[in-house]
Amino acid sequence: MPETKKSVLHEDWVVVILGALIIAISIGGLMLPVPEFSWNNATELFESVLHPTNLGIIALQFALVLIIAIIGALLNGRSLKDYLIGFPIVYLITILALILAGNSRVKAINLEAVIFSLALGLVISNFFRLPEWLKSALSTELFVKIGLVLLGTGVIFSDILKAGSLGLIQAIIVVVTVWYFAYWLCKKLKVDDELTMMISSAVSICGVSAAIATSGAIKGDSKKLSYVISMVLITAIPMMIFMPLIANYIGLSQEVTGAWLGGSIDTTGAVVASGSLVGEEALKISTIVKFSQNVLLGLAAFGISVFWTYTKHPNSEDPDSKPTIGVIWERFPKFVLGFIGASILFSFLLDSETVSSVKGSLKNLQGLWFALAFTSIGLETNFADLFGKQSKKPFYAFLVAQTFNVLITLAVALILFD
Template sequence: MPTLHCVFQSSDPESPTFKASKLNAASRIPSLMDTELSDLALSRKPSNKHVPVTEDELDLPGYKEPSSQNCLGRTRAFLQRHPWLMGWNHEDWWPCWIGLFLFFLVSVSVHYSIEGAHFQPWTSNPFDSLHTRPNLGLIVLAPLQGLLVFLAVYATGAKNWREFYKGFMVIYALSFLSKWLASQKNIKSASIGDSIWAILFGTLLRNIMTGGSTPSTSGTTPGAAAQSRPLPGWLKVAQQTELYIAISLVLLCIDVAVLRPLAPRALFVSWVDTPTLFIFVAIMGSAWLRIDLQTAIIMSGATFICGSSAAIALSSSLAAGSKADLPIAIISVFTIPSIIALPYIAKAIGISAQVAGAWFGGCIDSTGAVIAAAAIYGDPGNVAVETSAVVKMVQNVLIGPISVGVAVAWTHREQRRRRAMRSSVPEELTERDTTIDNNDSSDAVRGRLSRTESSLSSLKPIPYRTLLWQRFPKFVLGFIMTAVLFNTVVPLKDRPKVNSFSFMVGEWFSTMSFVSIGLGLQFHELRREARMLLKLTTLYAAAQLVDILSTFGLAYVAFELF
């Protein structure tokens, strides 16, 4: 290691002082950077994309260019050499392809007067909810959704992709059961939606299949930490939480014609306080409640913007992995009191239907919950429903700019940390220590120095644009493209039906994502993370209270005074 000789007292490799100093530097640097490196490693989103064919590999004797007759082979090889042209083989882009393809099919179906499937409310006989002709479309929709997700799983090279169909059938069955139960009149009147049932069924299945925890095999120490039993591979491969929610977001159509009359006031209600409160609550959760910053940002965004969709978008921007699961579960459960209480409070204080609708749309998390609250309010002309839907639609648009802003800020933060950590390395190397550990051989020294080199190479700065593009949630582009196509290509008379049909298809993916979230929750892990659960619940309660009060003031000013 000639680059290290200059920083030690002796340049003689056999010198005891040289060995001791070299060993000390090698042992100190990894321990100094272990925490930071592990954070960086965990923050990186694992990629399942195929390794593209490089120019060097093309020159190898064993490589053969596909024949001119094999058009598919030539196309595949070309895309492998130039993966930036299309993201067909990367999980970040598949929500766009699936969402846009389904949007096209929905538009064609509406053109040919095909209606979307939906469960009718039922009282005592569950099969009453299926006695409608459009529900026959589920026979086509279910395998189509499974096929499209299978293509994404196959293209990204996911493990156990051959057994995907087994896991998807289970997840779809639980989603079907959740929607079926949620359509029961008494359950529906209590505002217990399909998301609650989906998380519950997924959690029960996970804990039944895995049977709790197993003792740690890393040692024989009594009371060693328990390890979670993993899901079977055939079910794990179908647990595509981010993919399902991202597809549902791409299918969320924004109708400019509906937004235009109320857009200025809806913007005032949705955009004035949301970014400020989002930043403030995220910082408060990190500084006051000692929640890690990524989870605090996800929790805050999910509370102030649009629930699970915002949580997944921010998780993608932060490369936070599964940190969105617990916030989504908390929001899904604790949204119910707001859905039930706010309409009665609005009636009690005597505010107008427009103010009430804007209030619901601005402070209740998900679109479905907003419509449910407005329906409970029940004004004769459905003014509250229309106003709440418009305000929520405008607020949903915030997903794009906020997720991009978070990606930019987090990328800057990571770059600063990398530069700071790398600049601190020479100072550690120049420290001298004359203590000799006679038990360490030269092989141990070389091993530790090798580890040091590996640590230093992992701190090599990544180009800013590259890192930002990796963090950018690609499905936001699909969301924007769907909105553009919806407002330019779809005929004006078909837009309400296309919007409703597309929302229905997206809700199926959303329900499957809630089942997947439930599959990631284990009772013994929740007990172990009870403190974190309490902190997140406290943060959500505080944020929701602030959101309710601030949104009420903005809604009153926008729709009552102007």
């Protein structure tokens, strides 16, 4: 097992501190240039992505995330020696994934970098035995929660409300309805409690981010999280391609189609791609609806943590006793405070010029932390754990719940946007 020492702070508080530090550095004027990963052919790959100037930007970015990761490792009581050796390898694998995802043909089918991060990690972990010092650098929870805090900087409440309250109304109706249906279905199929919560949130709220936030709220198993994320990514691709075709075939307006796509497809990148296939209005509405669901992420994580605490009966001596406020606060995912705080800061406290100047750099860093997390998830996961016999019922539950999500979202979109 990797060597660990006693943590100075709870990991969620560490995440809030690190996320706030990254945001403060950016607002303070230290904004890193965004590396170039787009390329069409081998010539462009070497003249643009692998050009010394761009490699220097990638190295500068590495220096920043390494410093942040080291602070996190120290506060979490992890082995600093192993971290300094292992983290650069995780970073290099992640950069390779970003380069693969930057190819124009890959972009055309909207295969996101996190898919390659997960795939590369899975290949390495299933064909090679990882040394302990590398395992010690796999801080999946830390990486992904930093990404979630930074995600809050892109959830601008005023933009969503100005663009239309109908998207928020649809998001609330769909999230509540689909979550309870997925939860009921998982219980009927006797899916275990942790997977039930992750699947319900992933299908109903916003896919990968919701699954991650839920896992943090219930202190879920990382292998189960990896399984749910794999299902989300696998199903998002065919939905992105076929839903616009279906909408065109049955004659839906762009407004209804956009609302349908934004409420049904689980990853933001796939929503944007599918909306673009339909038209400008569909793209606008689909983005609004997806952002509206993202707004609910923090509230949902809080509600799930309370629900989990009450239903899991933490007092083994008296199972019928209700948990105290102290127990609820102890289990509450503190990183959600970072997400909400970042959203409030960028929605109401900063001027539009500042938001505009830093959003590109922060969006890039958010994507990088997510990609690092997916690399770590892949390196921690075995294929047998993902696709064993015990995975059939959760997979069936996910597919049925996703189908219900598609149908109920279409019905709500027709009522609100037609």
